[in-house]
Amino acid sequence: MALLTFDTAHKPRQAYTSMAVLLAVMLVFPFVAAQFGNSWVRILDMALLYIMLALGLNIVVGFAGLLDLGYIAFFAVGAYLTGLFASPQFAALLESVVNYHPELQDAIVRTFGEDVRTNGIHLSVWAIVPLAALVAALFGALLGAPTLKLRGDYLAIVTLGFGEIIRIFMNNLNDPINFTNGPQGINLIDPIRIFGVSLAGEAGSRATVYIGGFGMPSVNAYYFLFLLLCMVSIFVTSRLQHSRLGRAWVAIREDEIAAKAMGINTRNVKLLAFSMGASFGGVAGAMFAAFQGFVSPESFALTESIAVLAMVVLGGIGHIPGVVMGGVLLAALPEVLRHVVEPAQQALFGKVVIEAEVLRQLLYGLAMVLIMLNRPAGLWPSPRKEDRPAAALAKDEKEESKA
Amino acid sequence: MSEIILNIVGVNKRFGGLQALTDVGVKIAKGQIYGLIGPNGAGKTTFFNVITGLYQPDTGTFELDGKPYSPSAPHAVAKAGIARTFQNIRLFGEMSALENVMVGRHVRTRQGVFGAIFRHKAARQEEAAIRARAQELLDFVGIGQYAERTARFLSYGDQRRLEIARALATEPKLLALDEPAAGMNATEKVALRELLVKIQRAGITILLIEHDVKLMMGLCDRISVLEYGKLIAEGLPAEIQKNQAVIDAYLGGAH
Numbered sequence: 001m002a003l004l005t006f007d008t009a010h011k012p013r014q015a016y017t018s019m020a021v022l023l024a025v026m027l028v029f030p031f032v033a034a035q036f037g038n039s040w041v042r043i044l045d046m047a048l049l050y051i052m053l054a055l056g057l058n059i060v061v062g063f064a065g066l067l068d069l070g071y072i073a074f075f076a077v078g079a080y081l082t083g084l085f086a087s088p089q090f091a092a093l094l095e096s097v098v099n100y101h102p103e104l105q106d107a108i109v110r111t112f113g114e115d116v117r118t119n120g121i122h123l124s125v126w127a128i129v130p131l132a133a134l135v136a137a138l139f140g141a142l143l144g145a146p147t148l149k150l151r152g153d154y155l156a157i158v159t160l161g162f163g164e165i166i167r168i169f170m171n172n173l174n175d176p177i178n179f180t181n182g183p184q185g186i187n188l189i190d191p192i193r194i195f196g197v198s199l200a201g202e203a204g205s206r207a208t209v210y211i212g213g214f215g216m217p218s219v220n221a222y223y224f225l226f227l228l229l230c231m232v233s234i235f236v237t238s239r240l241q242h243s244r245l246g247r248a249w250v251a252i253r254e255d256e257i258a259a260k261a262m263g264i265n266t267r268n269v270k271l272l273a274f275s276m277g278a279s280f281g282g283v284a285g286a287m288f289a290a291f292q293g294f295v296s297p298e299s300f301a302l303t304e305s306i307a308v309l310a311m312v313v314l315g316g317i318g319h320i321p322g323v324v325m326g327g328v329l330l331a332a333l334p335e336v337l338r339h340v341v342e343p344a345q346q347a348l349f350g351k352v353v354i355e356a357e358v359l360r361q362l363l364y365g366l367a368m369v370l371i372m373l374n375r376p377a378g379l380w381p382s383p384r385k386e387d388r389p390a391a392a393l394a395k396d397e398k399e400e401s402k403a
Numbered sequence: 404m405s406e407i408i409l410n411i412v413g414v415n416k417r418f419g420g421l422q423a424l425t426d427v428g429v430k431i432a433k434g435q436i437y438g439l440i441g442p443n444g445a446g447k448t449t450f451f452n453v454i455t456g457l458y459q460p461d462t463g464t465f466e467l468d469g470k471p472y473s474p475s476a477p478h479a480v481a482k483a484g485i486a487r488t489f490q491n492i493r494l495f496g497e498m499s500a501l502e503n504v505m506v507g508r509h510v511r512t513r514q515g516v517f518g519a520i521f522r523h524k525a526a527r528q529e530e531a532a533i534r535a536r537a538q539e540l541l542d543f544v545g546i547g548q549y550a551e552r553t554a555r556f557l558s559y560g561d562q563r564r565l566e567i568a569r570a571l572a573t574e575p576k577l578l579a580l581d582e583p584a585a586g587m588n589a590t591e592k593v594a595l596r597e598l599l600v601k602i603q604r605a606g607i608t609i610l611l612i613e614h615d616v617k618l619m620m621g622l623c624d625r626i627s628v629l630e631y632g633k634l635i636a637e638g639l640p641a642e643i644q645k646n647q648a649v650i651d652a653y654l655g656g657a658h
Contacts (some may be wrong), residue, residue: 081573083446084502217614236520239519239520239522240519240520243514243526244508244514244515244518244529244533245514245515245516245518246506246519247498247502247509248509250495250497250502251495251498252496254495255493256490257477257489257493259495260457260476260477260478260481260573261455261457261477261478261481261487261489261509261575262478262481262507262509263477263482263507263511263573264478264506264571265476265510267477272516273456369603
C-alpha cells in the first residue's frame with residue numbers, strides 16, 4: 001500500500017493527502033455509478049453498512065482480542081428497535097397486549113396519545129440513532145458479562161450461542177406480545193427523514209430526493225448518509241485506538257494477567273469494549289432497517305456474523321484501513337460478481353455455464369484460504385516499521401525529510 | 404527499625420491437598436531491598452502471587468504503608484501501590500516498548516471514552532504527560548533508544564528492563580520482582596544490580612525473589628528463606644549465610 005498511507009502519526013502530510021483524495025473519489029463515485037444503474041449504488045450502500053459493522057467488531061476482536069461470533073445480534077437489536085419505534089408495528093404490539101394487560105395498553109395510549117393505537121410510534125432519526133446505539137451497547141454489556149472469564153474458542157462458542165438466541169427471539173417474539181411480528185418480519189419502516197427531507201424521496205417523486213433545487217436518486221442520498229456515518233465510525237474508532245482506553249484493550253489482548261497486574265480493571269474495560277463495539281452494530285442496524293423498510297430474522301443469521309468477522313480478519317485485524325478494505329471487498333465483490341459474471345458468460349458462451357451464486361461461494365472460500373495462507377495478518381495489516389532493521393528505518397526517514 | 408512499608412502476617416494457602424504456604428509473613432522497611440530465597444518449589448512465587456492478588460489466600464493480614472489492603476484483585480493491588488514483574492516475562496508483545504510503559508500509567512490516569520473521542524484539553528495534556536513519563540522511565544532503565552521498537556523484538560535483558568520500567572510506571576511504593584536475573588549472563592547481572600540500586604536510591608522499596616544466592620547476598624538488606632512453604636530463616640545476609648537450616652535446605656542436610 002505504497003500509494004495510500006493513513007499513518008497520521010509518522011507521515012501526516014501523506015496521510016491527509018490520501019484521505020482527501022479518497023474522500024473526493026467517494027463523493028463523486030455514486031454519480032458515476034448511478035449512470036450504470038441504481039443497483040450499483042445500492043451495493044455500495046450495503047457495503048458502507050458492512051464497513052460500520054466491521055469497524056465495530058474490530059473494537060471487540062481486533063483491539064481487545066475477544067473473539068465474538070455473535071456480533072450480528074447487535075445489528076439485529078438496532079434494526080428491530082427501529083422496526084418497533086419507526087413503523088406501525090407498535091400498533092400491532094398494543095393490539096396483542098390488550099387481551100392480557102388492558103391497563104398497560106391504557107397507560108401507553110395515555111402517554112403517547114390515541115394515535116398510537118392505529119399508527120404505532122414514529123420516532124425521528126435523531127432519537128432512533130442514539131437509542132439504537134444505547135440499547136445495543138446495553139445488550140453488548142449484558143451479553144459480555146457472562147463471558148468475562150472466557151477466552152478464545154470458548155468465548156467464540158458462547159457468543160455464537162448468544163447470537164443465535166437473539167435471532168431465535170426475533171423469530172418467536174410475536175406471541176403472547178407481538179414485539180417482532182415473528183418470521184414475517186416488520187414492514188413499512190419509516191425511511192430516514194433529515195430536516196424534513198425524506199431520503200426515500202417524497203411520494204410521487206419516483207424515489208428522487210430533492211435538496212433545494214438539486215435532485216438525486218434515493219440510493220445516492222442514503223449513500224452520503226452512510227458515508228458520513230462511516231467517517232464518524234472511523235474517526236471514533238481510531239481516536240479510541242490511540243488512547244488510554246485503546247492501549248488497555250490491546251494490553252488485555254496481548255496478556256490479560258499482565259494487564260491486570262498493571263492495574264487495569266479488566267472486567268470493566270472488557271465490558272466497555274463489548275458495548276462500544278455493539279453500539280456501532282446498533283446504529284448500522286437502525287440504518288439498515290430504515291434503508292430497507294423491512295426487517296426479518298433471516299437477515300441476522302450466523303453466516304452474517306461470520307461474514308463480518310471475515311471482513312475484519314481478511315482486511316487486517318486491528319488495523320482500521322485494513323478493516324475498511326476488508327469490508328469493501330467482501331461486501332461489494334460478491335454483488336459485483338453477480339452483476340458481471342452472468343452477462344459475461346452470456347456474451348461468451350451464449351448461455352450461463354456457472355451460476356453467479358455458485359461461483360461466489362467458490363471464490364469466497366478460495367480467497368479465504370489463499371489469504372490466510374499467504375497473508376495471515378490480513379491483506380493490509382498494521383505497519384510496524386520498528387521491526388525492520390535500523391538501516392532501512394534511517395533511509396526511510398531521510399526520504400521523508402527530503403519530501 | 405525504620406518505617407515499615409509492607410507488613411504481612413500469617414499467610415496460609417492450600418491447593419487441594421497441598422499446603423503451599425504455612426503461616427508465612429514478611430515485614431519490610433521503607434527503602435530496603437528485601438530478598439526472598441528458597442529452593443525450587445518452596446512457595447516463593449505462590450507467596451508473590453498471593454500478595455499481588457493473583458491467588459486468594461486462605462488466611463493472612465496485609466498492610467501496605469500503614470494501611471490494610473485486600474489482595475482480592477490484581478488491579479486493586481496495583482492501585483494500592485505494589486507493582487510486579489513476572490518470572491517468565493509477560494510483556495505486551497505486539498506493542499512498542501513505549502506503549503508498554505504507557506499501559507503502566509493506566510492506573511494513575513483517568514481519561515475515558517469521552518476524552519478519547521473528543522481529545523479536549525485535559526485529555527491531550529494527560530496523554531502528553533503519559534508519553535513523557537513513559538519515555539523518562541525507559542531512559543531511567545537504560546532502553547530509551549528502543550522506545551519505538553516492538554516489545555517482542557527486544558533482547559532478553561532489555562525485555563526484563565522494560566518489564567521493570569512498566570512496573571515503575573504505576574508509581575509503586577513497593578516493587579516486587581520475580582526472578583529478574585533468571586537467564587541472564589554475568590554482565591547482564593551486574594547491570595541489573597546497578598539498576599536495582601538506582602531504583603532503591605529513587606526511594607522505592609524492592610521485594611526480590613531470586614535463585615542466584617551470590618547476587619542476593621551482595622544486594623539485599625534483609626533476606627527471608629522459604630522451604631516447603633514455611634519460613635525457615637530471616638535476617639541480614641551475613642546471618643542467613645551462616646544459618647544451618649538454610650545450608651541444609653540448599654545443600655540437602657540432615658533430613
